[in-house]
Amino acid sequence: MDLGLDRDELDKCVQCALCLPHCPTFRVTGEDARSPRGRIGLMRAVQYHDAPLSDQVVESFDTCVQCRGCEPACPSGVRFGRLIEQTRETLVGAGHRPPAKLRFALAALDHHRALLAGSTALAVAQRAHLVPSGLGLPESLPLRRPTLEPSGGDVHLFTGCVMDAWQRDVHLAAKQVLEAMGVGVAPTGAAAPCCGALHQHAGMADKFRGMAAATVAAFDDDQPILVDSAGCGAAMKEYGNLLGTPAAAAFSARVFDIDEWIALRVDDLPHATPLEISVAVQDPCHLRHVQKVHESVRTVLRPFVRELVELDDDGLCCGAGGAFSIVQPELAGLIRDRKTESIVRADADLVASANPGCSLHLQQAGHEVAHPIQLVARALSGVGT
Amino acid sequence: MAVLEKLRKRGAGPAGTRDRCVADLVAALGAERVHNDGAARLLASTDASIFEGGVAGPVCFPDSTAQVQACVRIASAHHRPVVARGAGSGLTGAAAPLGEPVVVATTRMNRILEVDGANRVAWVQPGVINLDLSNHLSPMGLHFAPDPSSQPVCTIGGNVANNSGGPHCLALGVTSAHVLAIEVVLSDGRVVMLGGLDAEPSGYDLRGAFVGGEGMLGIATRVAVRLTPNPAAVRTLLLSFSDVESAAATVGAIIAAGLVPAALEMMDQQCVEAVEDFCHAGYPRDAAAVLLVEVDGMPGGVEAQAAKVEEIGRGHGAGIRVAADEQERQLLWKGRKSAFGAIARIKPDYYLHDTVVPRGRLVEVLQRIYEIVDRHGLLVLNVFHAGDGNLHPIIAYDSREEGMSEKVREAGREIISVSMEVGGVLSGEHGIGVEKRDFMPLMFSNTDLDHQARLKSAFDPVCMMNPGKVLPSPHSCADISELSRASGDVWG
Amino acid sequence: MRRDPCSDPVLAAFAAEIGPSGPVTIKGGGTHWSVGGGPDPTARVVAAPEGIVKFQPSETTVEVRAGTKVTELHEVLAEHGQRTSLPEDPGSTVGGALALGWSGPARLGRGLTRDAVLQIRYVGSAGELVTAGGPTVKNVSGFDVCRLMIGSLGTLGCIADMILRTRPIPELEVWHSVFGIDPADVLQSCATAGSILWDGSCTWIMNAGYGVDVEHDLAVLAEISAKAGADRPAPADPPKLPPHRWSRRPSEALAMGPEDGSFVAEIGVGMVHVDHPVSPPPPDEGSVLVQRRVKQAFDPDSRFNPGRRVGGM
Known part of the structure; x- marks a missing residue:
């Protein structure tokens, strides 16, 4: 079956295996079929040699977290993210649809108001113990969301979908820090309800393109668009390539991760007494492997905490992977166990993660996690530890 | 496929x-x-x-x-x-x-079972990744010495099976020198312990015989590896030459001067250019060859060695760059380590060779390699362990071109022949496997091969461990032609 | 290209002398003639050829006949500032040293005897000449039959000729001794310690390396001594080693005490030289089985060195 993969891209892999240790699913299973090299081997088998699309082959593709940790490790420069996205897109087109619970969840994401209302309803239900624990939801959904008012028009703060519903406090912290730098902030809210990254991962490419186009159209000025979710930022920086229009390219060029943007202006940050805590920095994959701006988290955070501690797992994925932890809970748990071991070895007071998915996933394992921008905000407010 | x-x-x-x-x-x-x-x-x-x-x-x-x-x-x-x-x-x-x-x-047998700092030994399962082990040991100031280029992914069991090397084996020796004991499952299912943790285990050195056995003698299930203290000081120099001869002569002169650098790597011009295009490590593009020399040890000795290397280099007309700090050192090594990436971006496929020749014949062999690939209209880049004469010519090609794969294999055969002609050996660190099995008669007589088959039969008399590798017909206990006519369909 | 060993008349003559049948024992310097049990007196005694065939300082390799004395080999190598890791027992031959497989008391710095071996030519049980290993400093071509010959006490084949890896002789090598320090401190603190010997009260240290580094470590050594309330280390000759060997783990060597009799322990290595024979622990049963199969495969008629047995057999 033709997976629609670019032949040059597919042929680039020389099977050297250097990607294997950087693949979270290979790390926890030891199976070739759970590695980038193995997945490419199966893509070739299907596309070139008409190998059957057996359950195990589909599962091999489905179990990719899409962390892209294999890409920096690849000497041949294989863009594995593109291969697996295309593969999933083709499979979805051929009727291999994502699991029902994922489709149901994704369908809600670009309906901002409904999502917020639904989340509140879920929070109520959760407190009444009506929500099963295996859904990958945060243990305590917020019942109430503080309001997020605009304070100017210097930058847009992209608020997104789930994050706005569940982690609006991160947006508030981002806004607070930006304002402390003298920057007026315009939260996007319902104007740009969802970036589509999760749809893209699930192989729902048409949906993703639609959401990308809508998002691009929602910003008709030239102001920078700051994103405090690494996964959303990575997707929005891809719009230019994806849509191929000058407008989309211009849009992507003004998308910045919030840490990336602040790191370039770190001198504008006011001084504050550092928090008396040591912080382990967890690099979200889409910040480190895709946007490659993970160092900026350290630049921004370093003046505001007592100590930064590096994890010793070479940036291996935590297993959150957008919706991965919902559709592959068992693998996601095993991958998180590895991350947990590394966090325990780091022996810090707190984990900083610049991605909401990672935060939720790690919090569910009992880690205390904050967005780096929240720590900066906390230090600026002089709230101590 | x-x-x-x-x-x-x-x-x-x-x-x-x-x-x-x-x-x-x-x-x-x-x-x-x-x-x-x-x-x-x-x-x-x-x-x-x-x-x-x-x-x-x-x-x-x-x-x-x-x-x-x-x-x-x-x-x-x-x-x-x-x-x-x-x-x-x-x-x-x-x-x-x-x-x-x-x-x-063995990928799920990936536990580091015990680290005994006092005896400088660690017990590991065979699926432990080489670099994971050294990273694990680094807080104790120790490491596992063999460092093949596949270090981030290769396993200790694989290192034992291949007697793996790496750039830093020049001074410290290959895997065999760093394995003390091995627990092995033999073909009859028996578990045996080879070698021991004491100074001089008694009996035939079955441990030594097992290392490099390419999985044909049994399956290692636990390995006791020797741990090496990290050096106190290290210095890295990049020497550039206007001709390959001077670079090779410098290698010989460094060794003859009584230096044992921690690593002594060479790259030819084609390779330097590819690397510079790829990662901008600051290597001189106009150099016909560069040497990357690393010396380590105690600070005084490191100074002395680095000065000597500089002196020898200058005597051979080298341009010299000494890494001023760790950052620059990493940059220089990045160039060396990116070689494969650089090559992979020129063509979609490469065939990486591995032979060893006497250091004194390096120039001659390189020239003949260039002749061979020119004749076949191929592209070759050389990046290799010059200190021990371990050549790694890399032929970059596109297997989709008609007849290309056969041409590449033929060039490979000729490179092996040339290496053998000058008194070299078939493999320095990759091993024989299937790739060089049928070249073994170039290096060994029928009698020699028969004795190797005896070693195999002592471990695996029933010939069920990884049949068909290393030993060619008729010395193989397996029927190679029968094996090659494999039976079955993986999708069946 | 492969050199046919039979084209070497010296080796061919040696092979012919051994021939295809009858018990044979090969004698080197006879310095460790009783290790593994004395040889059967009915066995024909042969001696390996002598002489250095080819020394290439810039290749750091030397091809040498098995009957050559280690001290003679080292004299020639020393002219180019090199040597091998083989121990320099007076009178012993390189072939004997390999057949015995022992490393010397300076192995901490010089390395193991077995790691010096690149290639061995030996005569097999049918009188055939066999080449194991290869001539270059790095080689993983085929099964490593050399390893079996090292320490085999000549029971698998008669070693005729070998290629050894040479190493540079350090710029400076000096022995000192001092009473009353913990030898483990020396191991921990002196990277130039090429040998640390300890008899329970006195520690002998050989520092080897670049002059500046050795000087540095001697100062460290003086510090260790001062902290322990001991005298300053004094230049000394290495001690005479008691006659029997007790192969132990490094940590066990450090735990030796008066109850073990008089001893000299190699610190960091584990070899302990004692005044009474110590029987080694029972070997791993499975490994004995493989050893028997090795002997059967290489010397089916048990004609090589009858009467002598390697440990555990």
């Missing part, structure tokens, strides 16, 4: 016995540890080489010695061969399964 076409054309083979073997494996290990589906078998049929003749049977993922033992016993009861597989990063097809064997993947 010729393997797949081959597989699809074939019939299902004697399904009955195959199924019973799988059923027994599942009963012993549990279904989760036995993968008999087409995807798992297809992917276990190859390693990182360009060899394509393997066909894997059921792929097992044991996590203990007892489970490996069960795999071997069940395979034996069903007259199936056994092939151990680590990361699958080998370059000779040594882990490519011939004769549809039971594949024993």
